[in-house]
Amino acid sequence: MFILHCTDAAGMPVSLRYAPHSSALTNLDGTPVLATRQVAQQPAWEDAVRINPGQPGLKAANPSVLKIQLGLGCNYTCSYCNQSSQVESMAMTRTADAQAFLHDLDKWMEGAPSEIELWGGEPLLYFRKLQVLVPELDRRFPDAEISMVTNGSLLTQEILDFIAFYDIRITVSHDGPGQHLRGEDPFDDPIRSALLMALWRERRAENRMIFSSVLTPANSDPAAIRQWFVNRLDDESVVTSLEGIVATHDDKALAGPGVWSNAQYQRLRESIASSFETGEALRIPALVQKARGFLQSAMEGTPSTSMGQKCGMDRSDHVAVDLHSNVLTCHNTGANAEHGLGSALEMDAIRLTTSTHWSFRECCSHCPVLQLCGGSCMYLEGEQFAQSCENEYQFGMGVLDGALRRALGLKLETIEGDIRRPTRRKMIPIVARQ
Ligand code: SF4
Ligand code: SF4
Known part of the structure; x- marks a missing residue:
């Protein structure tokens, strides 16, 4: 209390x-x-x-959320990347493995997922794999929502057409005014910028695309982030959200953008709180969801005993796999170390031993x-x-x-x-x- x-x-x-x-x-x-x-x-x-290493979680062969990791390669080197410490433990996969993955999926998958997430690294580095996977996933699971998070820097007209044809929900991960912590800004390159804008124009009509940023000490005001995109896209209706606040998955993040001073925390808290007073927060889905979730929990008396982890990867019906059908702790991890939990072909034997509720x-x-x-x-x-x-x-x-x-x-x-x-x-x- x-x-x-x-x-x-x-x-x-x-x-x-x-x-x-x-x-x-x-x-x-x-x-x-x-x-x-x-x-x-x-x-x-x-x-x-409630899972922990001594009380491991299980994984189901009929997941509601299927996360497919295409590889952890990326053309960017974000200073706070939550995957970079995992790259060495990634199991290498080739385009040919995408076909084998689909073949194996028939052997272990029961039912149809409601969501299929395609993950990198940067997933568009693996466009050839996507060209094998997506048409077949779309054919097998026509009701599933297929989505992808990309840095938006590798778009081509062919990729735009592909996204439109398969109606893939797109999140462009971009830090707006704090993009320098990630690397180059695709908006600074005329060709890349034009393609990104074209994707936005095509996808925004159906609410099939958002921009999403990470809060860092250099980029802690959600209203300012949204305004940056409004100016850049010359579009007051632009939807920007937040991937969340920076986490520290390695020493690099602990030595840099993962650590805030007290003054920076103070600015963060005030900019978020005041954005609810001005109403700007109501235009940022991640803030709306968090605040609404809190108020709803207070109205409904949500017991904490019903609460899993924030990302859902402790749940049996959330399954992350790579193209060798290795089951992973989550899509941010590699199969060749502790986060490789075994093969989806033997789902009953999978034990989530790496994590703590x-x-x-x-x-x-x-x-x-x-x-x-x-x-x-x-x-x-x-x-x-x-x-x-x-x-x-x-x-x-x-x-x-x-x-x-x-x-x-x-x-x-x-x-x-x-x-x-x-x-x-x-x-x-x-x-x-x-
Ligand atoms: S719920 Fe746990 S992880 Fe989240 S802020 Fe509180 S103590 Fe930290
Ligand atoms: S376990 Fe969840 S919070 Fe942690 S890196 Fe994976 S998806 Fe993110």
């Missing part, structure tokens, strides 16, 4: 009680703050499966933004987890503050309670002598 100390529009103090495990948000006298849903309308909560982490069980976060990355440990958790915590606090501002007109000032944070390494800035 936490006490949320807030101020109202007149600057007067208002305090609320909030229990993230029962999602009870009440006044200090125990009366609910938000209208609670009628019991008849409440969902029947099912307990999430949030409920086994002390900090998550004592966290006021648990319902907004969902436990950060399930396989990170040590300093990489601690820093990623801190980033998620600050992001969650900004959204929590914003949701309270928008829904209740209250500004979150401090939180009182038994908050436990993971221990982080003390970062000491090195200043060169003059």
Whole structure:
């Protein structure tokens, strides 16, 4: 149980009680703050499966979400990439393996997935593989939503036609004003820019494309990010979202853009919270989903026991495979080390031993933004987890503050309670002598 100390529009103090495990948000006298849903309308909560290395998760042969990793190669070298530490453990695959993958899919796959995600690396580096896979996946699973995240720098007219023909939902991963942390900006190249704009014009009509950015210390204002795309595309209707806040999957991220100063965290939280007051947050799907999810959980009394991990890869019906049909912890990992869980052809033997559900982490069980976060990355440990958790915590606090501002007109000032944070390494800035 936490006490949320807030101020109202007149600057007067208002305090609320909030229990993230029962999602009870009440006044200090125990009366609910938000209208609670009628019991008849409440969902029947099912307990999430709580995995850890000693209690491994299983994988199903009839996944609802199938993530296909084409390879971890990329033409960019983003400074905070969450895949770069995995590239050496990737099992190499060739275009011919795409055909073998489809052949094997017949042997292990039962039913039809509702979503098929095509992942790199940069998936358009593997266009020849896509030309083998997508037509056949589309034929076998006509009702499945096929989607892809790309950096948008390798488009050609042939690729545009292919995307349109198979109606692939596209997310272009681009950091807008903070793109320099990723590498070149395809908008700076006239030919690439023209193709990206053409893709946008073709896909936007059906809401089949968004731009999505990662929050970093150099790029922490979602409203400014969206405005950058509005200016660049000369289109007020542009939809931009957030992949989330930067995580620290390796030492490079821990030595650079994964680590924020207190002042940077403060700016992040205020820019997110104030974007809910101006209404700008309502145009950014990731912020809307987080805030709506929190408010909905408070109205429905969502128990934390029903919560899996934020990315869903702890679930048995979310399956990531490479083109050798190796089952992976997730699409960001390689099969030739601990994240290779075995062959999809022997799905019953797969054990997800690499990951830890949030409920086994002390900090998550004592966290006021648990319902907004969902436990950060399930396989990170040590300093990489601690820093990623801190980033998620600050992001969650900004959204929590914003949701309270928008829904209740209250500004979150401090939180009182038994908050436990993971221990982080003390970062000491090195200043060169003059
Ligand atoms: S912010 Fe950190 S402690 Fe809180 S739920 Fe997320 S990972 Fe767990
Ligand atoms: S396990 Fe989930 S959060 Fe972690 S890298 Fe994979 S998809 Fe991302």
